Amino acid sequence: MRKGQNRFVAGFLLAPVALYLIFVIWPYIQTFGYSLTDWKGQSQTFSFIGLDNYTALFEDDIFLQAIWHNILFLVFIPVITILLALFFAFMLNAGGRGRAGGVSGVAGSGFYKIVYFFPQVLSLAILAVLFGAVYRSDSGGMVNGLLMKLGLVDESAPVEWLNEPNMVLWALILVVVWHGVGFYLVLFSAAMQAIPRDIYEAALIDGAGRAHTFFRITLPLLWDSVQTAWVYLGIAAMDMFILVSTMTAGEYGGGPDHHSEVMATVMMRNFLLYGRSGYACAMGVVMLLLTLIVSVVMLRATRRERVEF
């Protein structure tokens, strides 16, 4: 019987493990293999060139610039998104004026919660089109149109939001933050609601204000959720392919003049447009390594003693 049971379990495990190895792990290994060749991407003829692709990578100014942009995203996207989400979640759940019982959101918080979640419903592709219209570089763009109506921008010289080297990254960050805040707000809200009310009541009785309540009680008890959010946003910041490639100028985006380039767009251009697929695979391997490092570092850096309640 027991023998049969083992076989039963093994039967179930083998297939998924095999699937995982073949469809997840094997492509990684293959990519690494290709990254050591001069594969051009349209046939199976290539030769082994060792680490040449990798040495070339570190002299490729465009790719290095792209890494730098990813790092900027990595710094700003998680920080801004989490801070905003935390602030809103706190106001919605515990930010109300101290009424009886003491712990409630600001007036109308149920409604806000739903509205804040709206952006999350949109896919990134729709988002790119939507914000394309918002940032449009002539009087037909939402922001430009508005600024022109207010007389802040001259009609003959509209702001080309996505075509300005100094603005394009911020314009993109704003989209991601706009998209993400709602989701993390709901995530944090759920976590906040799990915090026993007695703790808040006790704090109130001791005379703690909003700020104290937040920093001394809410944040420490939310730490696990914040950590999760951090890693997720970090990974998203390492990608950014969809937004950059659809919203900015040039083939697979990255414009103007590589000022919004991210690793994924450089990789795609090399892979498909230039026919330097082996080189692109090397970029893919570097991306994988960097993303792994980022995840590990973020998990380590945010590790704290867990508060049990």
Next chain:
Amino acid sequence: MGSTTAEHDHGPEGADTTHPEGVGRRDLIKRSAALGLITVPTMSFLSACASGGGGDDTSEDSQGKTSESNPFGVKKGSKLDVVIFKGGYGDAYAKAWEAAFQKKWGVTSTHTGTQEITGKLQPRFNAGNPPDIVDDSGAQQIPIDVLYKNDQLLDLAAVLDAPSVDDPAKKVRDTLIPGTLDAGMQEDKIVALNYIYTVWGLWYSGKLFKENGWEEPKTWADFLTICKEAKAKDIGGLAHQGKYPYYINVAIMDLIAKTGGLDAMKAIDNLDPKAFVGSDAAKAGVEAIYEVVEKGYLMPGTNGLTHTESQTRWNQYKAVFITSGSWLENEQLKQTPDDFDMKFMPMPLLPDSVMPFEAIRAGSGEPFIIPAKAKNLPAAKEFMRMMLSKEWSTLFAKEANSLTILKDGVDAGVQLRPGTQSTVEASKAAGDNTFRYLYTEWYSEMDTAIQNASNELMAKRIQPAEWLKRAQAAVDKQAKDPESKKNRRD
């Protein structure tokens, strides 16, 4: 994962030989687990494109007897796999062709109309299982130079040297508009048939011109005067498709070619160390465009617009001129007002130009290719031969509203739209004074770098001198690539 999956998993290369003959009658779970193990590697082996080549079973069963009327030996009852880029021209024309092909040869075709050429075809090329004939165009085109370097393209000489359908005494090659084959050339071989006759230049609205009493500007000074008058009326002078600097490069490069002549153009295509820096024509051309920027004659915001956005603004009379190719009219059909009266004109002349005003960039676009590993080569070749018949060329003109590279390829009865009509007149006026850059087909990377520089120039972030330097750097970089030496034009 049922057993059916395994049984039907016959890969295109018949690589399912790893399947055991039978799994044996054991318990269900064990069987499905085992099947999972066997099937999955097989599938991944195919899809992960690690299996290489294959596909050696090609022409054997699709090769029929050749005869005078059937020079390639199309076999009745065989199948043809056609993939068409479904862009500005749609794919209705191809369906009409395929119907005609089936009627004549009894060859049924599988039709795929798509915009995702790379996404759909790259895996198939890699697996050695490409379609039989492909319209490799659009934003997701697989670059011809890349396909060629991988030996994936059939040398089309056999098709071009075959007798023409309309006049068997002539070779197909001799029924085409001169020079239109060049764009499909890699290392002296024609490997892509650029089927659509295209001219590039400036476009304007006949109505707007009439209202303002303007005439087609023949010199750059006249051009600037019109821009100036337009600006006074709050109309932009020149619009361009800023998000895709390909278009403004047409204007810059055409000015260079017309000023410096074919030598200036070939210097760029042949990666001359003085293609840009040290070339007077290049200097004059880029400075002329920059003058438009500097004097504020660009349509406001045009630098950040996509092609459809800026073209639509132009259709709304927000700008006088726009640069584009002859697909513009078809692309803008819905946005063009009925009385717009779309007109094409050559780039105006700079002082001391070598070429006359009538000279235009003309040639062909929309590359059709036959993959070297196509399963049904005879039918694919015959299909391409028939594309270059008057009957099919007229079908195309009717369905896609554009001309083909076949000389006089449209029946007189077909009424052309005003824009297309004006391109016909312009190319008649140009006669032999046509030119066509090839670096865009030969060197994607250099093209991208020059496009980026142009984007900076139009946004006033760099000056002409810097543009020349950057364009030259792109040329020099390309020249260092050992593979670049093979492409040369005289």
